[in-house]
Amino acid sequence: MKPIYRILAFIGKEIHSILVQPQLLLLLVAGPFAVLLAFGLGYRPSGPELRTIVVQPPSAEQEQAVGRYLEGVGRPLHVVERTSDLSAALARLQARQVELVVVIPPDVRETLLEGRNVQLVFYHNAIDPTRIGYITAVVDGATSQINRAIVRQVVGEQQASAADYERVLVDLQDALGQIRSALQENDRPRAREISQAVRLNSGLVAGLSLLGSDPLSTEPPPATDLAQQARELDALLAEPESDAAALDQSLARMQEDTDRMLEALRRTRRIPPDVFVAPLVWDVQGVSTYQPGYVAYHSPTVLALLIQHLGITLAALSLVDERSAGAIELFRAAPVRAPEVLIGKFAAYLLLIAVTSAGLVGLLTVALHVPLLGDWRWLIAVLAALIAHSLSLGFLISALANSRSQAIQMSMLVLLGSIFFSGFFVPLQDFALPVRVLSFSLPVTYGIETLQQVVLRGEPPYLPYVGITAIWAIGLWIVSVRLLRRLFVGG
CATH class of the missing domain: 3.40.1710.10 (abc type-2 transporter like domain)
Structure with a gap:
């Protein structure tokens, strides 16, 4: 039972040391609230003019x-x-x-x-x-x-001049009918004379390919066919021995294409120019249950970064302050082991950060209207893993640092690394593999992804990430204990 009493004593000591410092308590509790609130109320993304x-x-x-x-x-x-x-x-x-x-x-x-x-x-x-x-x-x-x-x-x-083209097409229809009548009367010279006008009019309507064509079809525009057919008809009429069936077939094909051109012209005159210019428009539809705005999307990211920084800062300064106050010498003389010290500090800071995290989540949902779509139990699990990983990393910094300034500097380096390499600003897939390995040593990298899954997607977190975060927390804590034992006689 004595180890438990000693651990409880360290828990009470750490909580009391924070509560008796009003300024520190204000910074620890109100500081993250103020940062998150300022971010939510002040972030107004818009492209600069x-x-x-x-x-x-x-x-x-x-x-x-x-x-x-x-x-x-x-x-x-x-x-x-x-x-x-x-x-x-x-x-x-x-x-x-x-x-x-x-x-x-x-x-x-x-x-x-x-x-x-x-x-x-x-x-x-x-x-x-x-x-x-x-x-x-x-x-x-x-x-x-x-x-x-x-x-x-x-x-x-x-389109405004399409009425003139329509008259040309009507004249072309009439001329084709006259050619057919002349051929039926066996008046080939008259048919040849009329075909010259047909060829001219067919060349005029060839400019209508923009209005008369189907851009999604592989067939050539009817206006292009019409001009070619007019040349073929004129060539057939120029040959005295040309087959009557071939002439009839050529006329029928031209009349059919002329009818198609008239129909297409009348149809396209009713289409607005905007549709011609941009026949395809786009509409993006998300399949997720919630489409967050900028503030809602980045809120879990800021939450993860605040929790990590709070945990690392508290833990990184804890052992350094004990050294400065001479408490390590007292621990050597007392029957206190290194694991007991770290467990007590870990539990105290875990409780304090958990309360702060609950307040930050409440601020997100109430003041910034960020919904919690997932199961709150998954949210607790994700936050617990993030806090544990952050505290263990902070204890490692505290065990390595020889002074308060070193501990603060190391904590700032971790914060800078978290901003640049955790996916906070730049997607992780944009980094080279060695840098990405560094990214996955940071607690916030896992926190961002898992919090977004739970809060914004309403899904369970990616369990390997939760497991890896827990493994990091345990591994870093063990290393911190081994380093701290060097300071304890008989530890």
């Missing part, structure tokens, strides 16, 4: 039109000025008064008529790779939007 200067040649109609298209893109591209002075625009960019300078080249129309792309040059002054990636994505989206607007205008104009 990019102030943009458009540089274009003076008094050029096509270039002015491209500038107007750029102004119409909207957020996050905000055109603040249109000018022809590139040097002044770049000077403002260097002074970071704007984020982008867009240069529209001269001779836009001539470049397009030569069959070449018009290249817009976007200058930026960013050095952050993430920021550069964001700018690239915005530029790509803005360019695609301008291209769609240009094509939309062209399609709209062609």
